[in-house]
Amino acid sequence: MSDTKEEPWTVLRLLEWTTNFFKSRGSESPRLDAEVLLAHARDCARIELYTAFSEVPSEEQRVAFREMIRRRGEGTPVAQLVGYREFYSLRFRVDENVLIPRPETEHLVIEALDVAKAMNISDRPIRIADVGTGSGAIAITLAKNINNAEITAIDLSEAALKIATWNAEHLKVTDSVRLVHSDLFESVAEPATFDIICSNPPYVSESEYEQLDPTVRDHEPREALVAGIDGMDVIKRLLETAPERLEVGGRLIIEISPMIAELCEELVEGTPTLGDLRFIKDLSGQRRIVSLARV
Numbered sequence: 001m002s003d004t005k006e007e008p009w010t011v012l013r014l015l016e017w018t019t020n021f022f023k024s025r026g027s028e029s030p031r032l033d034a035e036v037l038l039a040h041a042r043d044c045a046r047i048e049l050y051t052a053f054s055e056v057p058s059e060e061q062r063v064a065f066r067e068m069i070r071r072r073g074e075g076t077p078v079a080q081l082v083g084y085r086e087f088y089s090l091r092f093r094v095d096e097n098v099l100i101p102r103p104e105t106e107h108l109v110i111e112a113l114d115v116a117k118a119m120n121i122s123d124r125p126i127r128i129a130d131v132g133t134g135s136g137a138i139a140i141t142l143a144k145n146i147n148n149a150e151i152t153a154i155d156l157s158e159a160a161l162k163i164a165t166w167n168a169e170h171l172k173v174t175d176s177v178r179l180v181h182s183d184l185f186e187s188v189a190e191p192a193t194f195d196i197i198c199s200n201p202p203y204v205s206e207s208e209y210e211q212l213d214p215t216v217r218d219h220e221p222r223e224a225l226v227a228g229i230d231g232m233d234v235i236k237r238l239l240e241t242a243p244e245r246l247e248v249g250g251r252l253i254i255e256i257s258p259m260i261a262e263l264c265e266e267l268v269e270g271t272p273t274l275g276d277l278r279f280i281k282d283l284s285g286q287r288r289i290v291s292l293a294r295v
Helices: 011-024 030-042 046-051 059-073 078-082 105-119 137-145 158-170 206-211 233-241 258-269
Strands: 084-087 090-093 126-131 149-155 177-181 194-199 246-255 274-281 287-294
Touching (some): 011 030, 030 046, 059 078, 078 084, 090 137, 090 158, 105 126, 105 137, 105 194, 105 287, 126 137, 137 149, 137 158, 137 177, 233 258, 258 274
Parallel strands (some): 126 149, 126 194, 149 177
Antiparallel strands (some): 084 090
């Protein structure tokens, strides 16, 4: 990407070159990656690039862009380069201490919103727990979309809780979101029970972890991804401990890997306090969310 007098490095030319470069490095979304990084370097909205194709970014902007291209080419996720990820139309700060929110997790949010609406609780706040909150994406999104929510966001990682706290403050939900440092429910006091418990827990097996894309394996926290030999360690603990924390009729909603859907189904069948099992499929038709009622 050297400068030439004959052909200036316009926004369009930069995007085309970078898209081809990212394609050669195996990016699943090379054009989107290029646009997000260039918009960040120019301090503008991504859509503004489309009316600026003929403009030539400043040398300072091109230097910043080149550095991000280099790091992206080495595997650093785009979200970590720009410091945020969009999730459910909200912008969340992220870094190497938290998982980057994925579109699949929006299915969990939608299920929780539907469940909350169906509960029709009006005489008190709807009490929700988000176990393993990470960046706070689930808890904060629910707080922004449920008027009468009282949400407890739980994480074992103090570094993750710092990011979640920043996001809660930035998105102005500190009145309804309480952050708790805890291993599942061990250090969670009041409220004693919840109407909804959500979780996007670690569910990758040890063997699967070794096969993950280096962009994920080398840049996102291992403890937020891996859950033992079969990927079920944390989910098993959730199924054991969540029922006593749920109101009768309340729901436990967990994101899972489609590869462990059958194992989850078998476990639920052996848990007498949980029933009304339903799976929510992702856009590829895979079972991605398990939703259970406290009976």
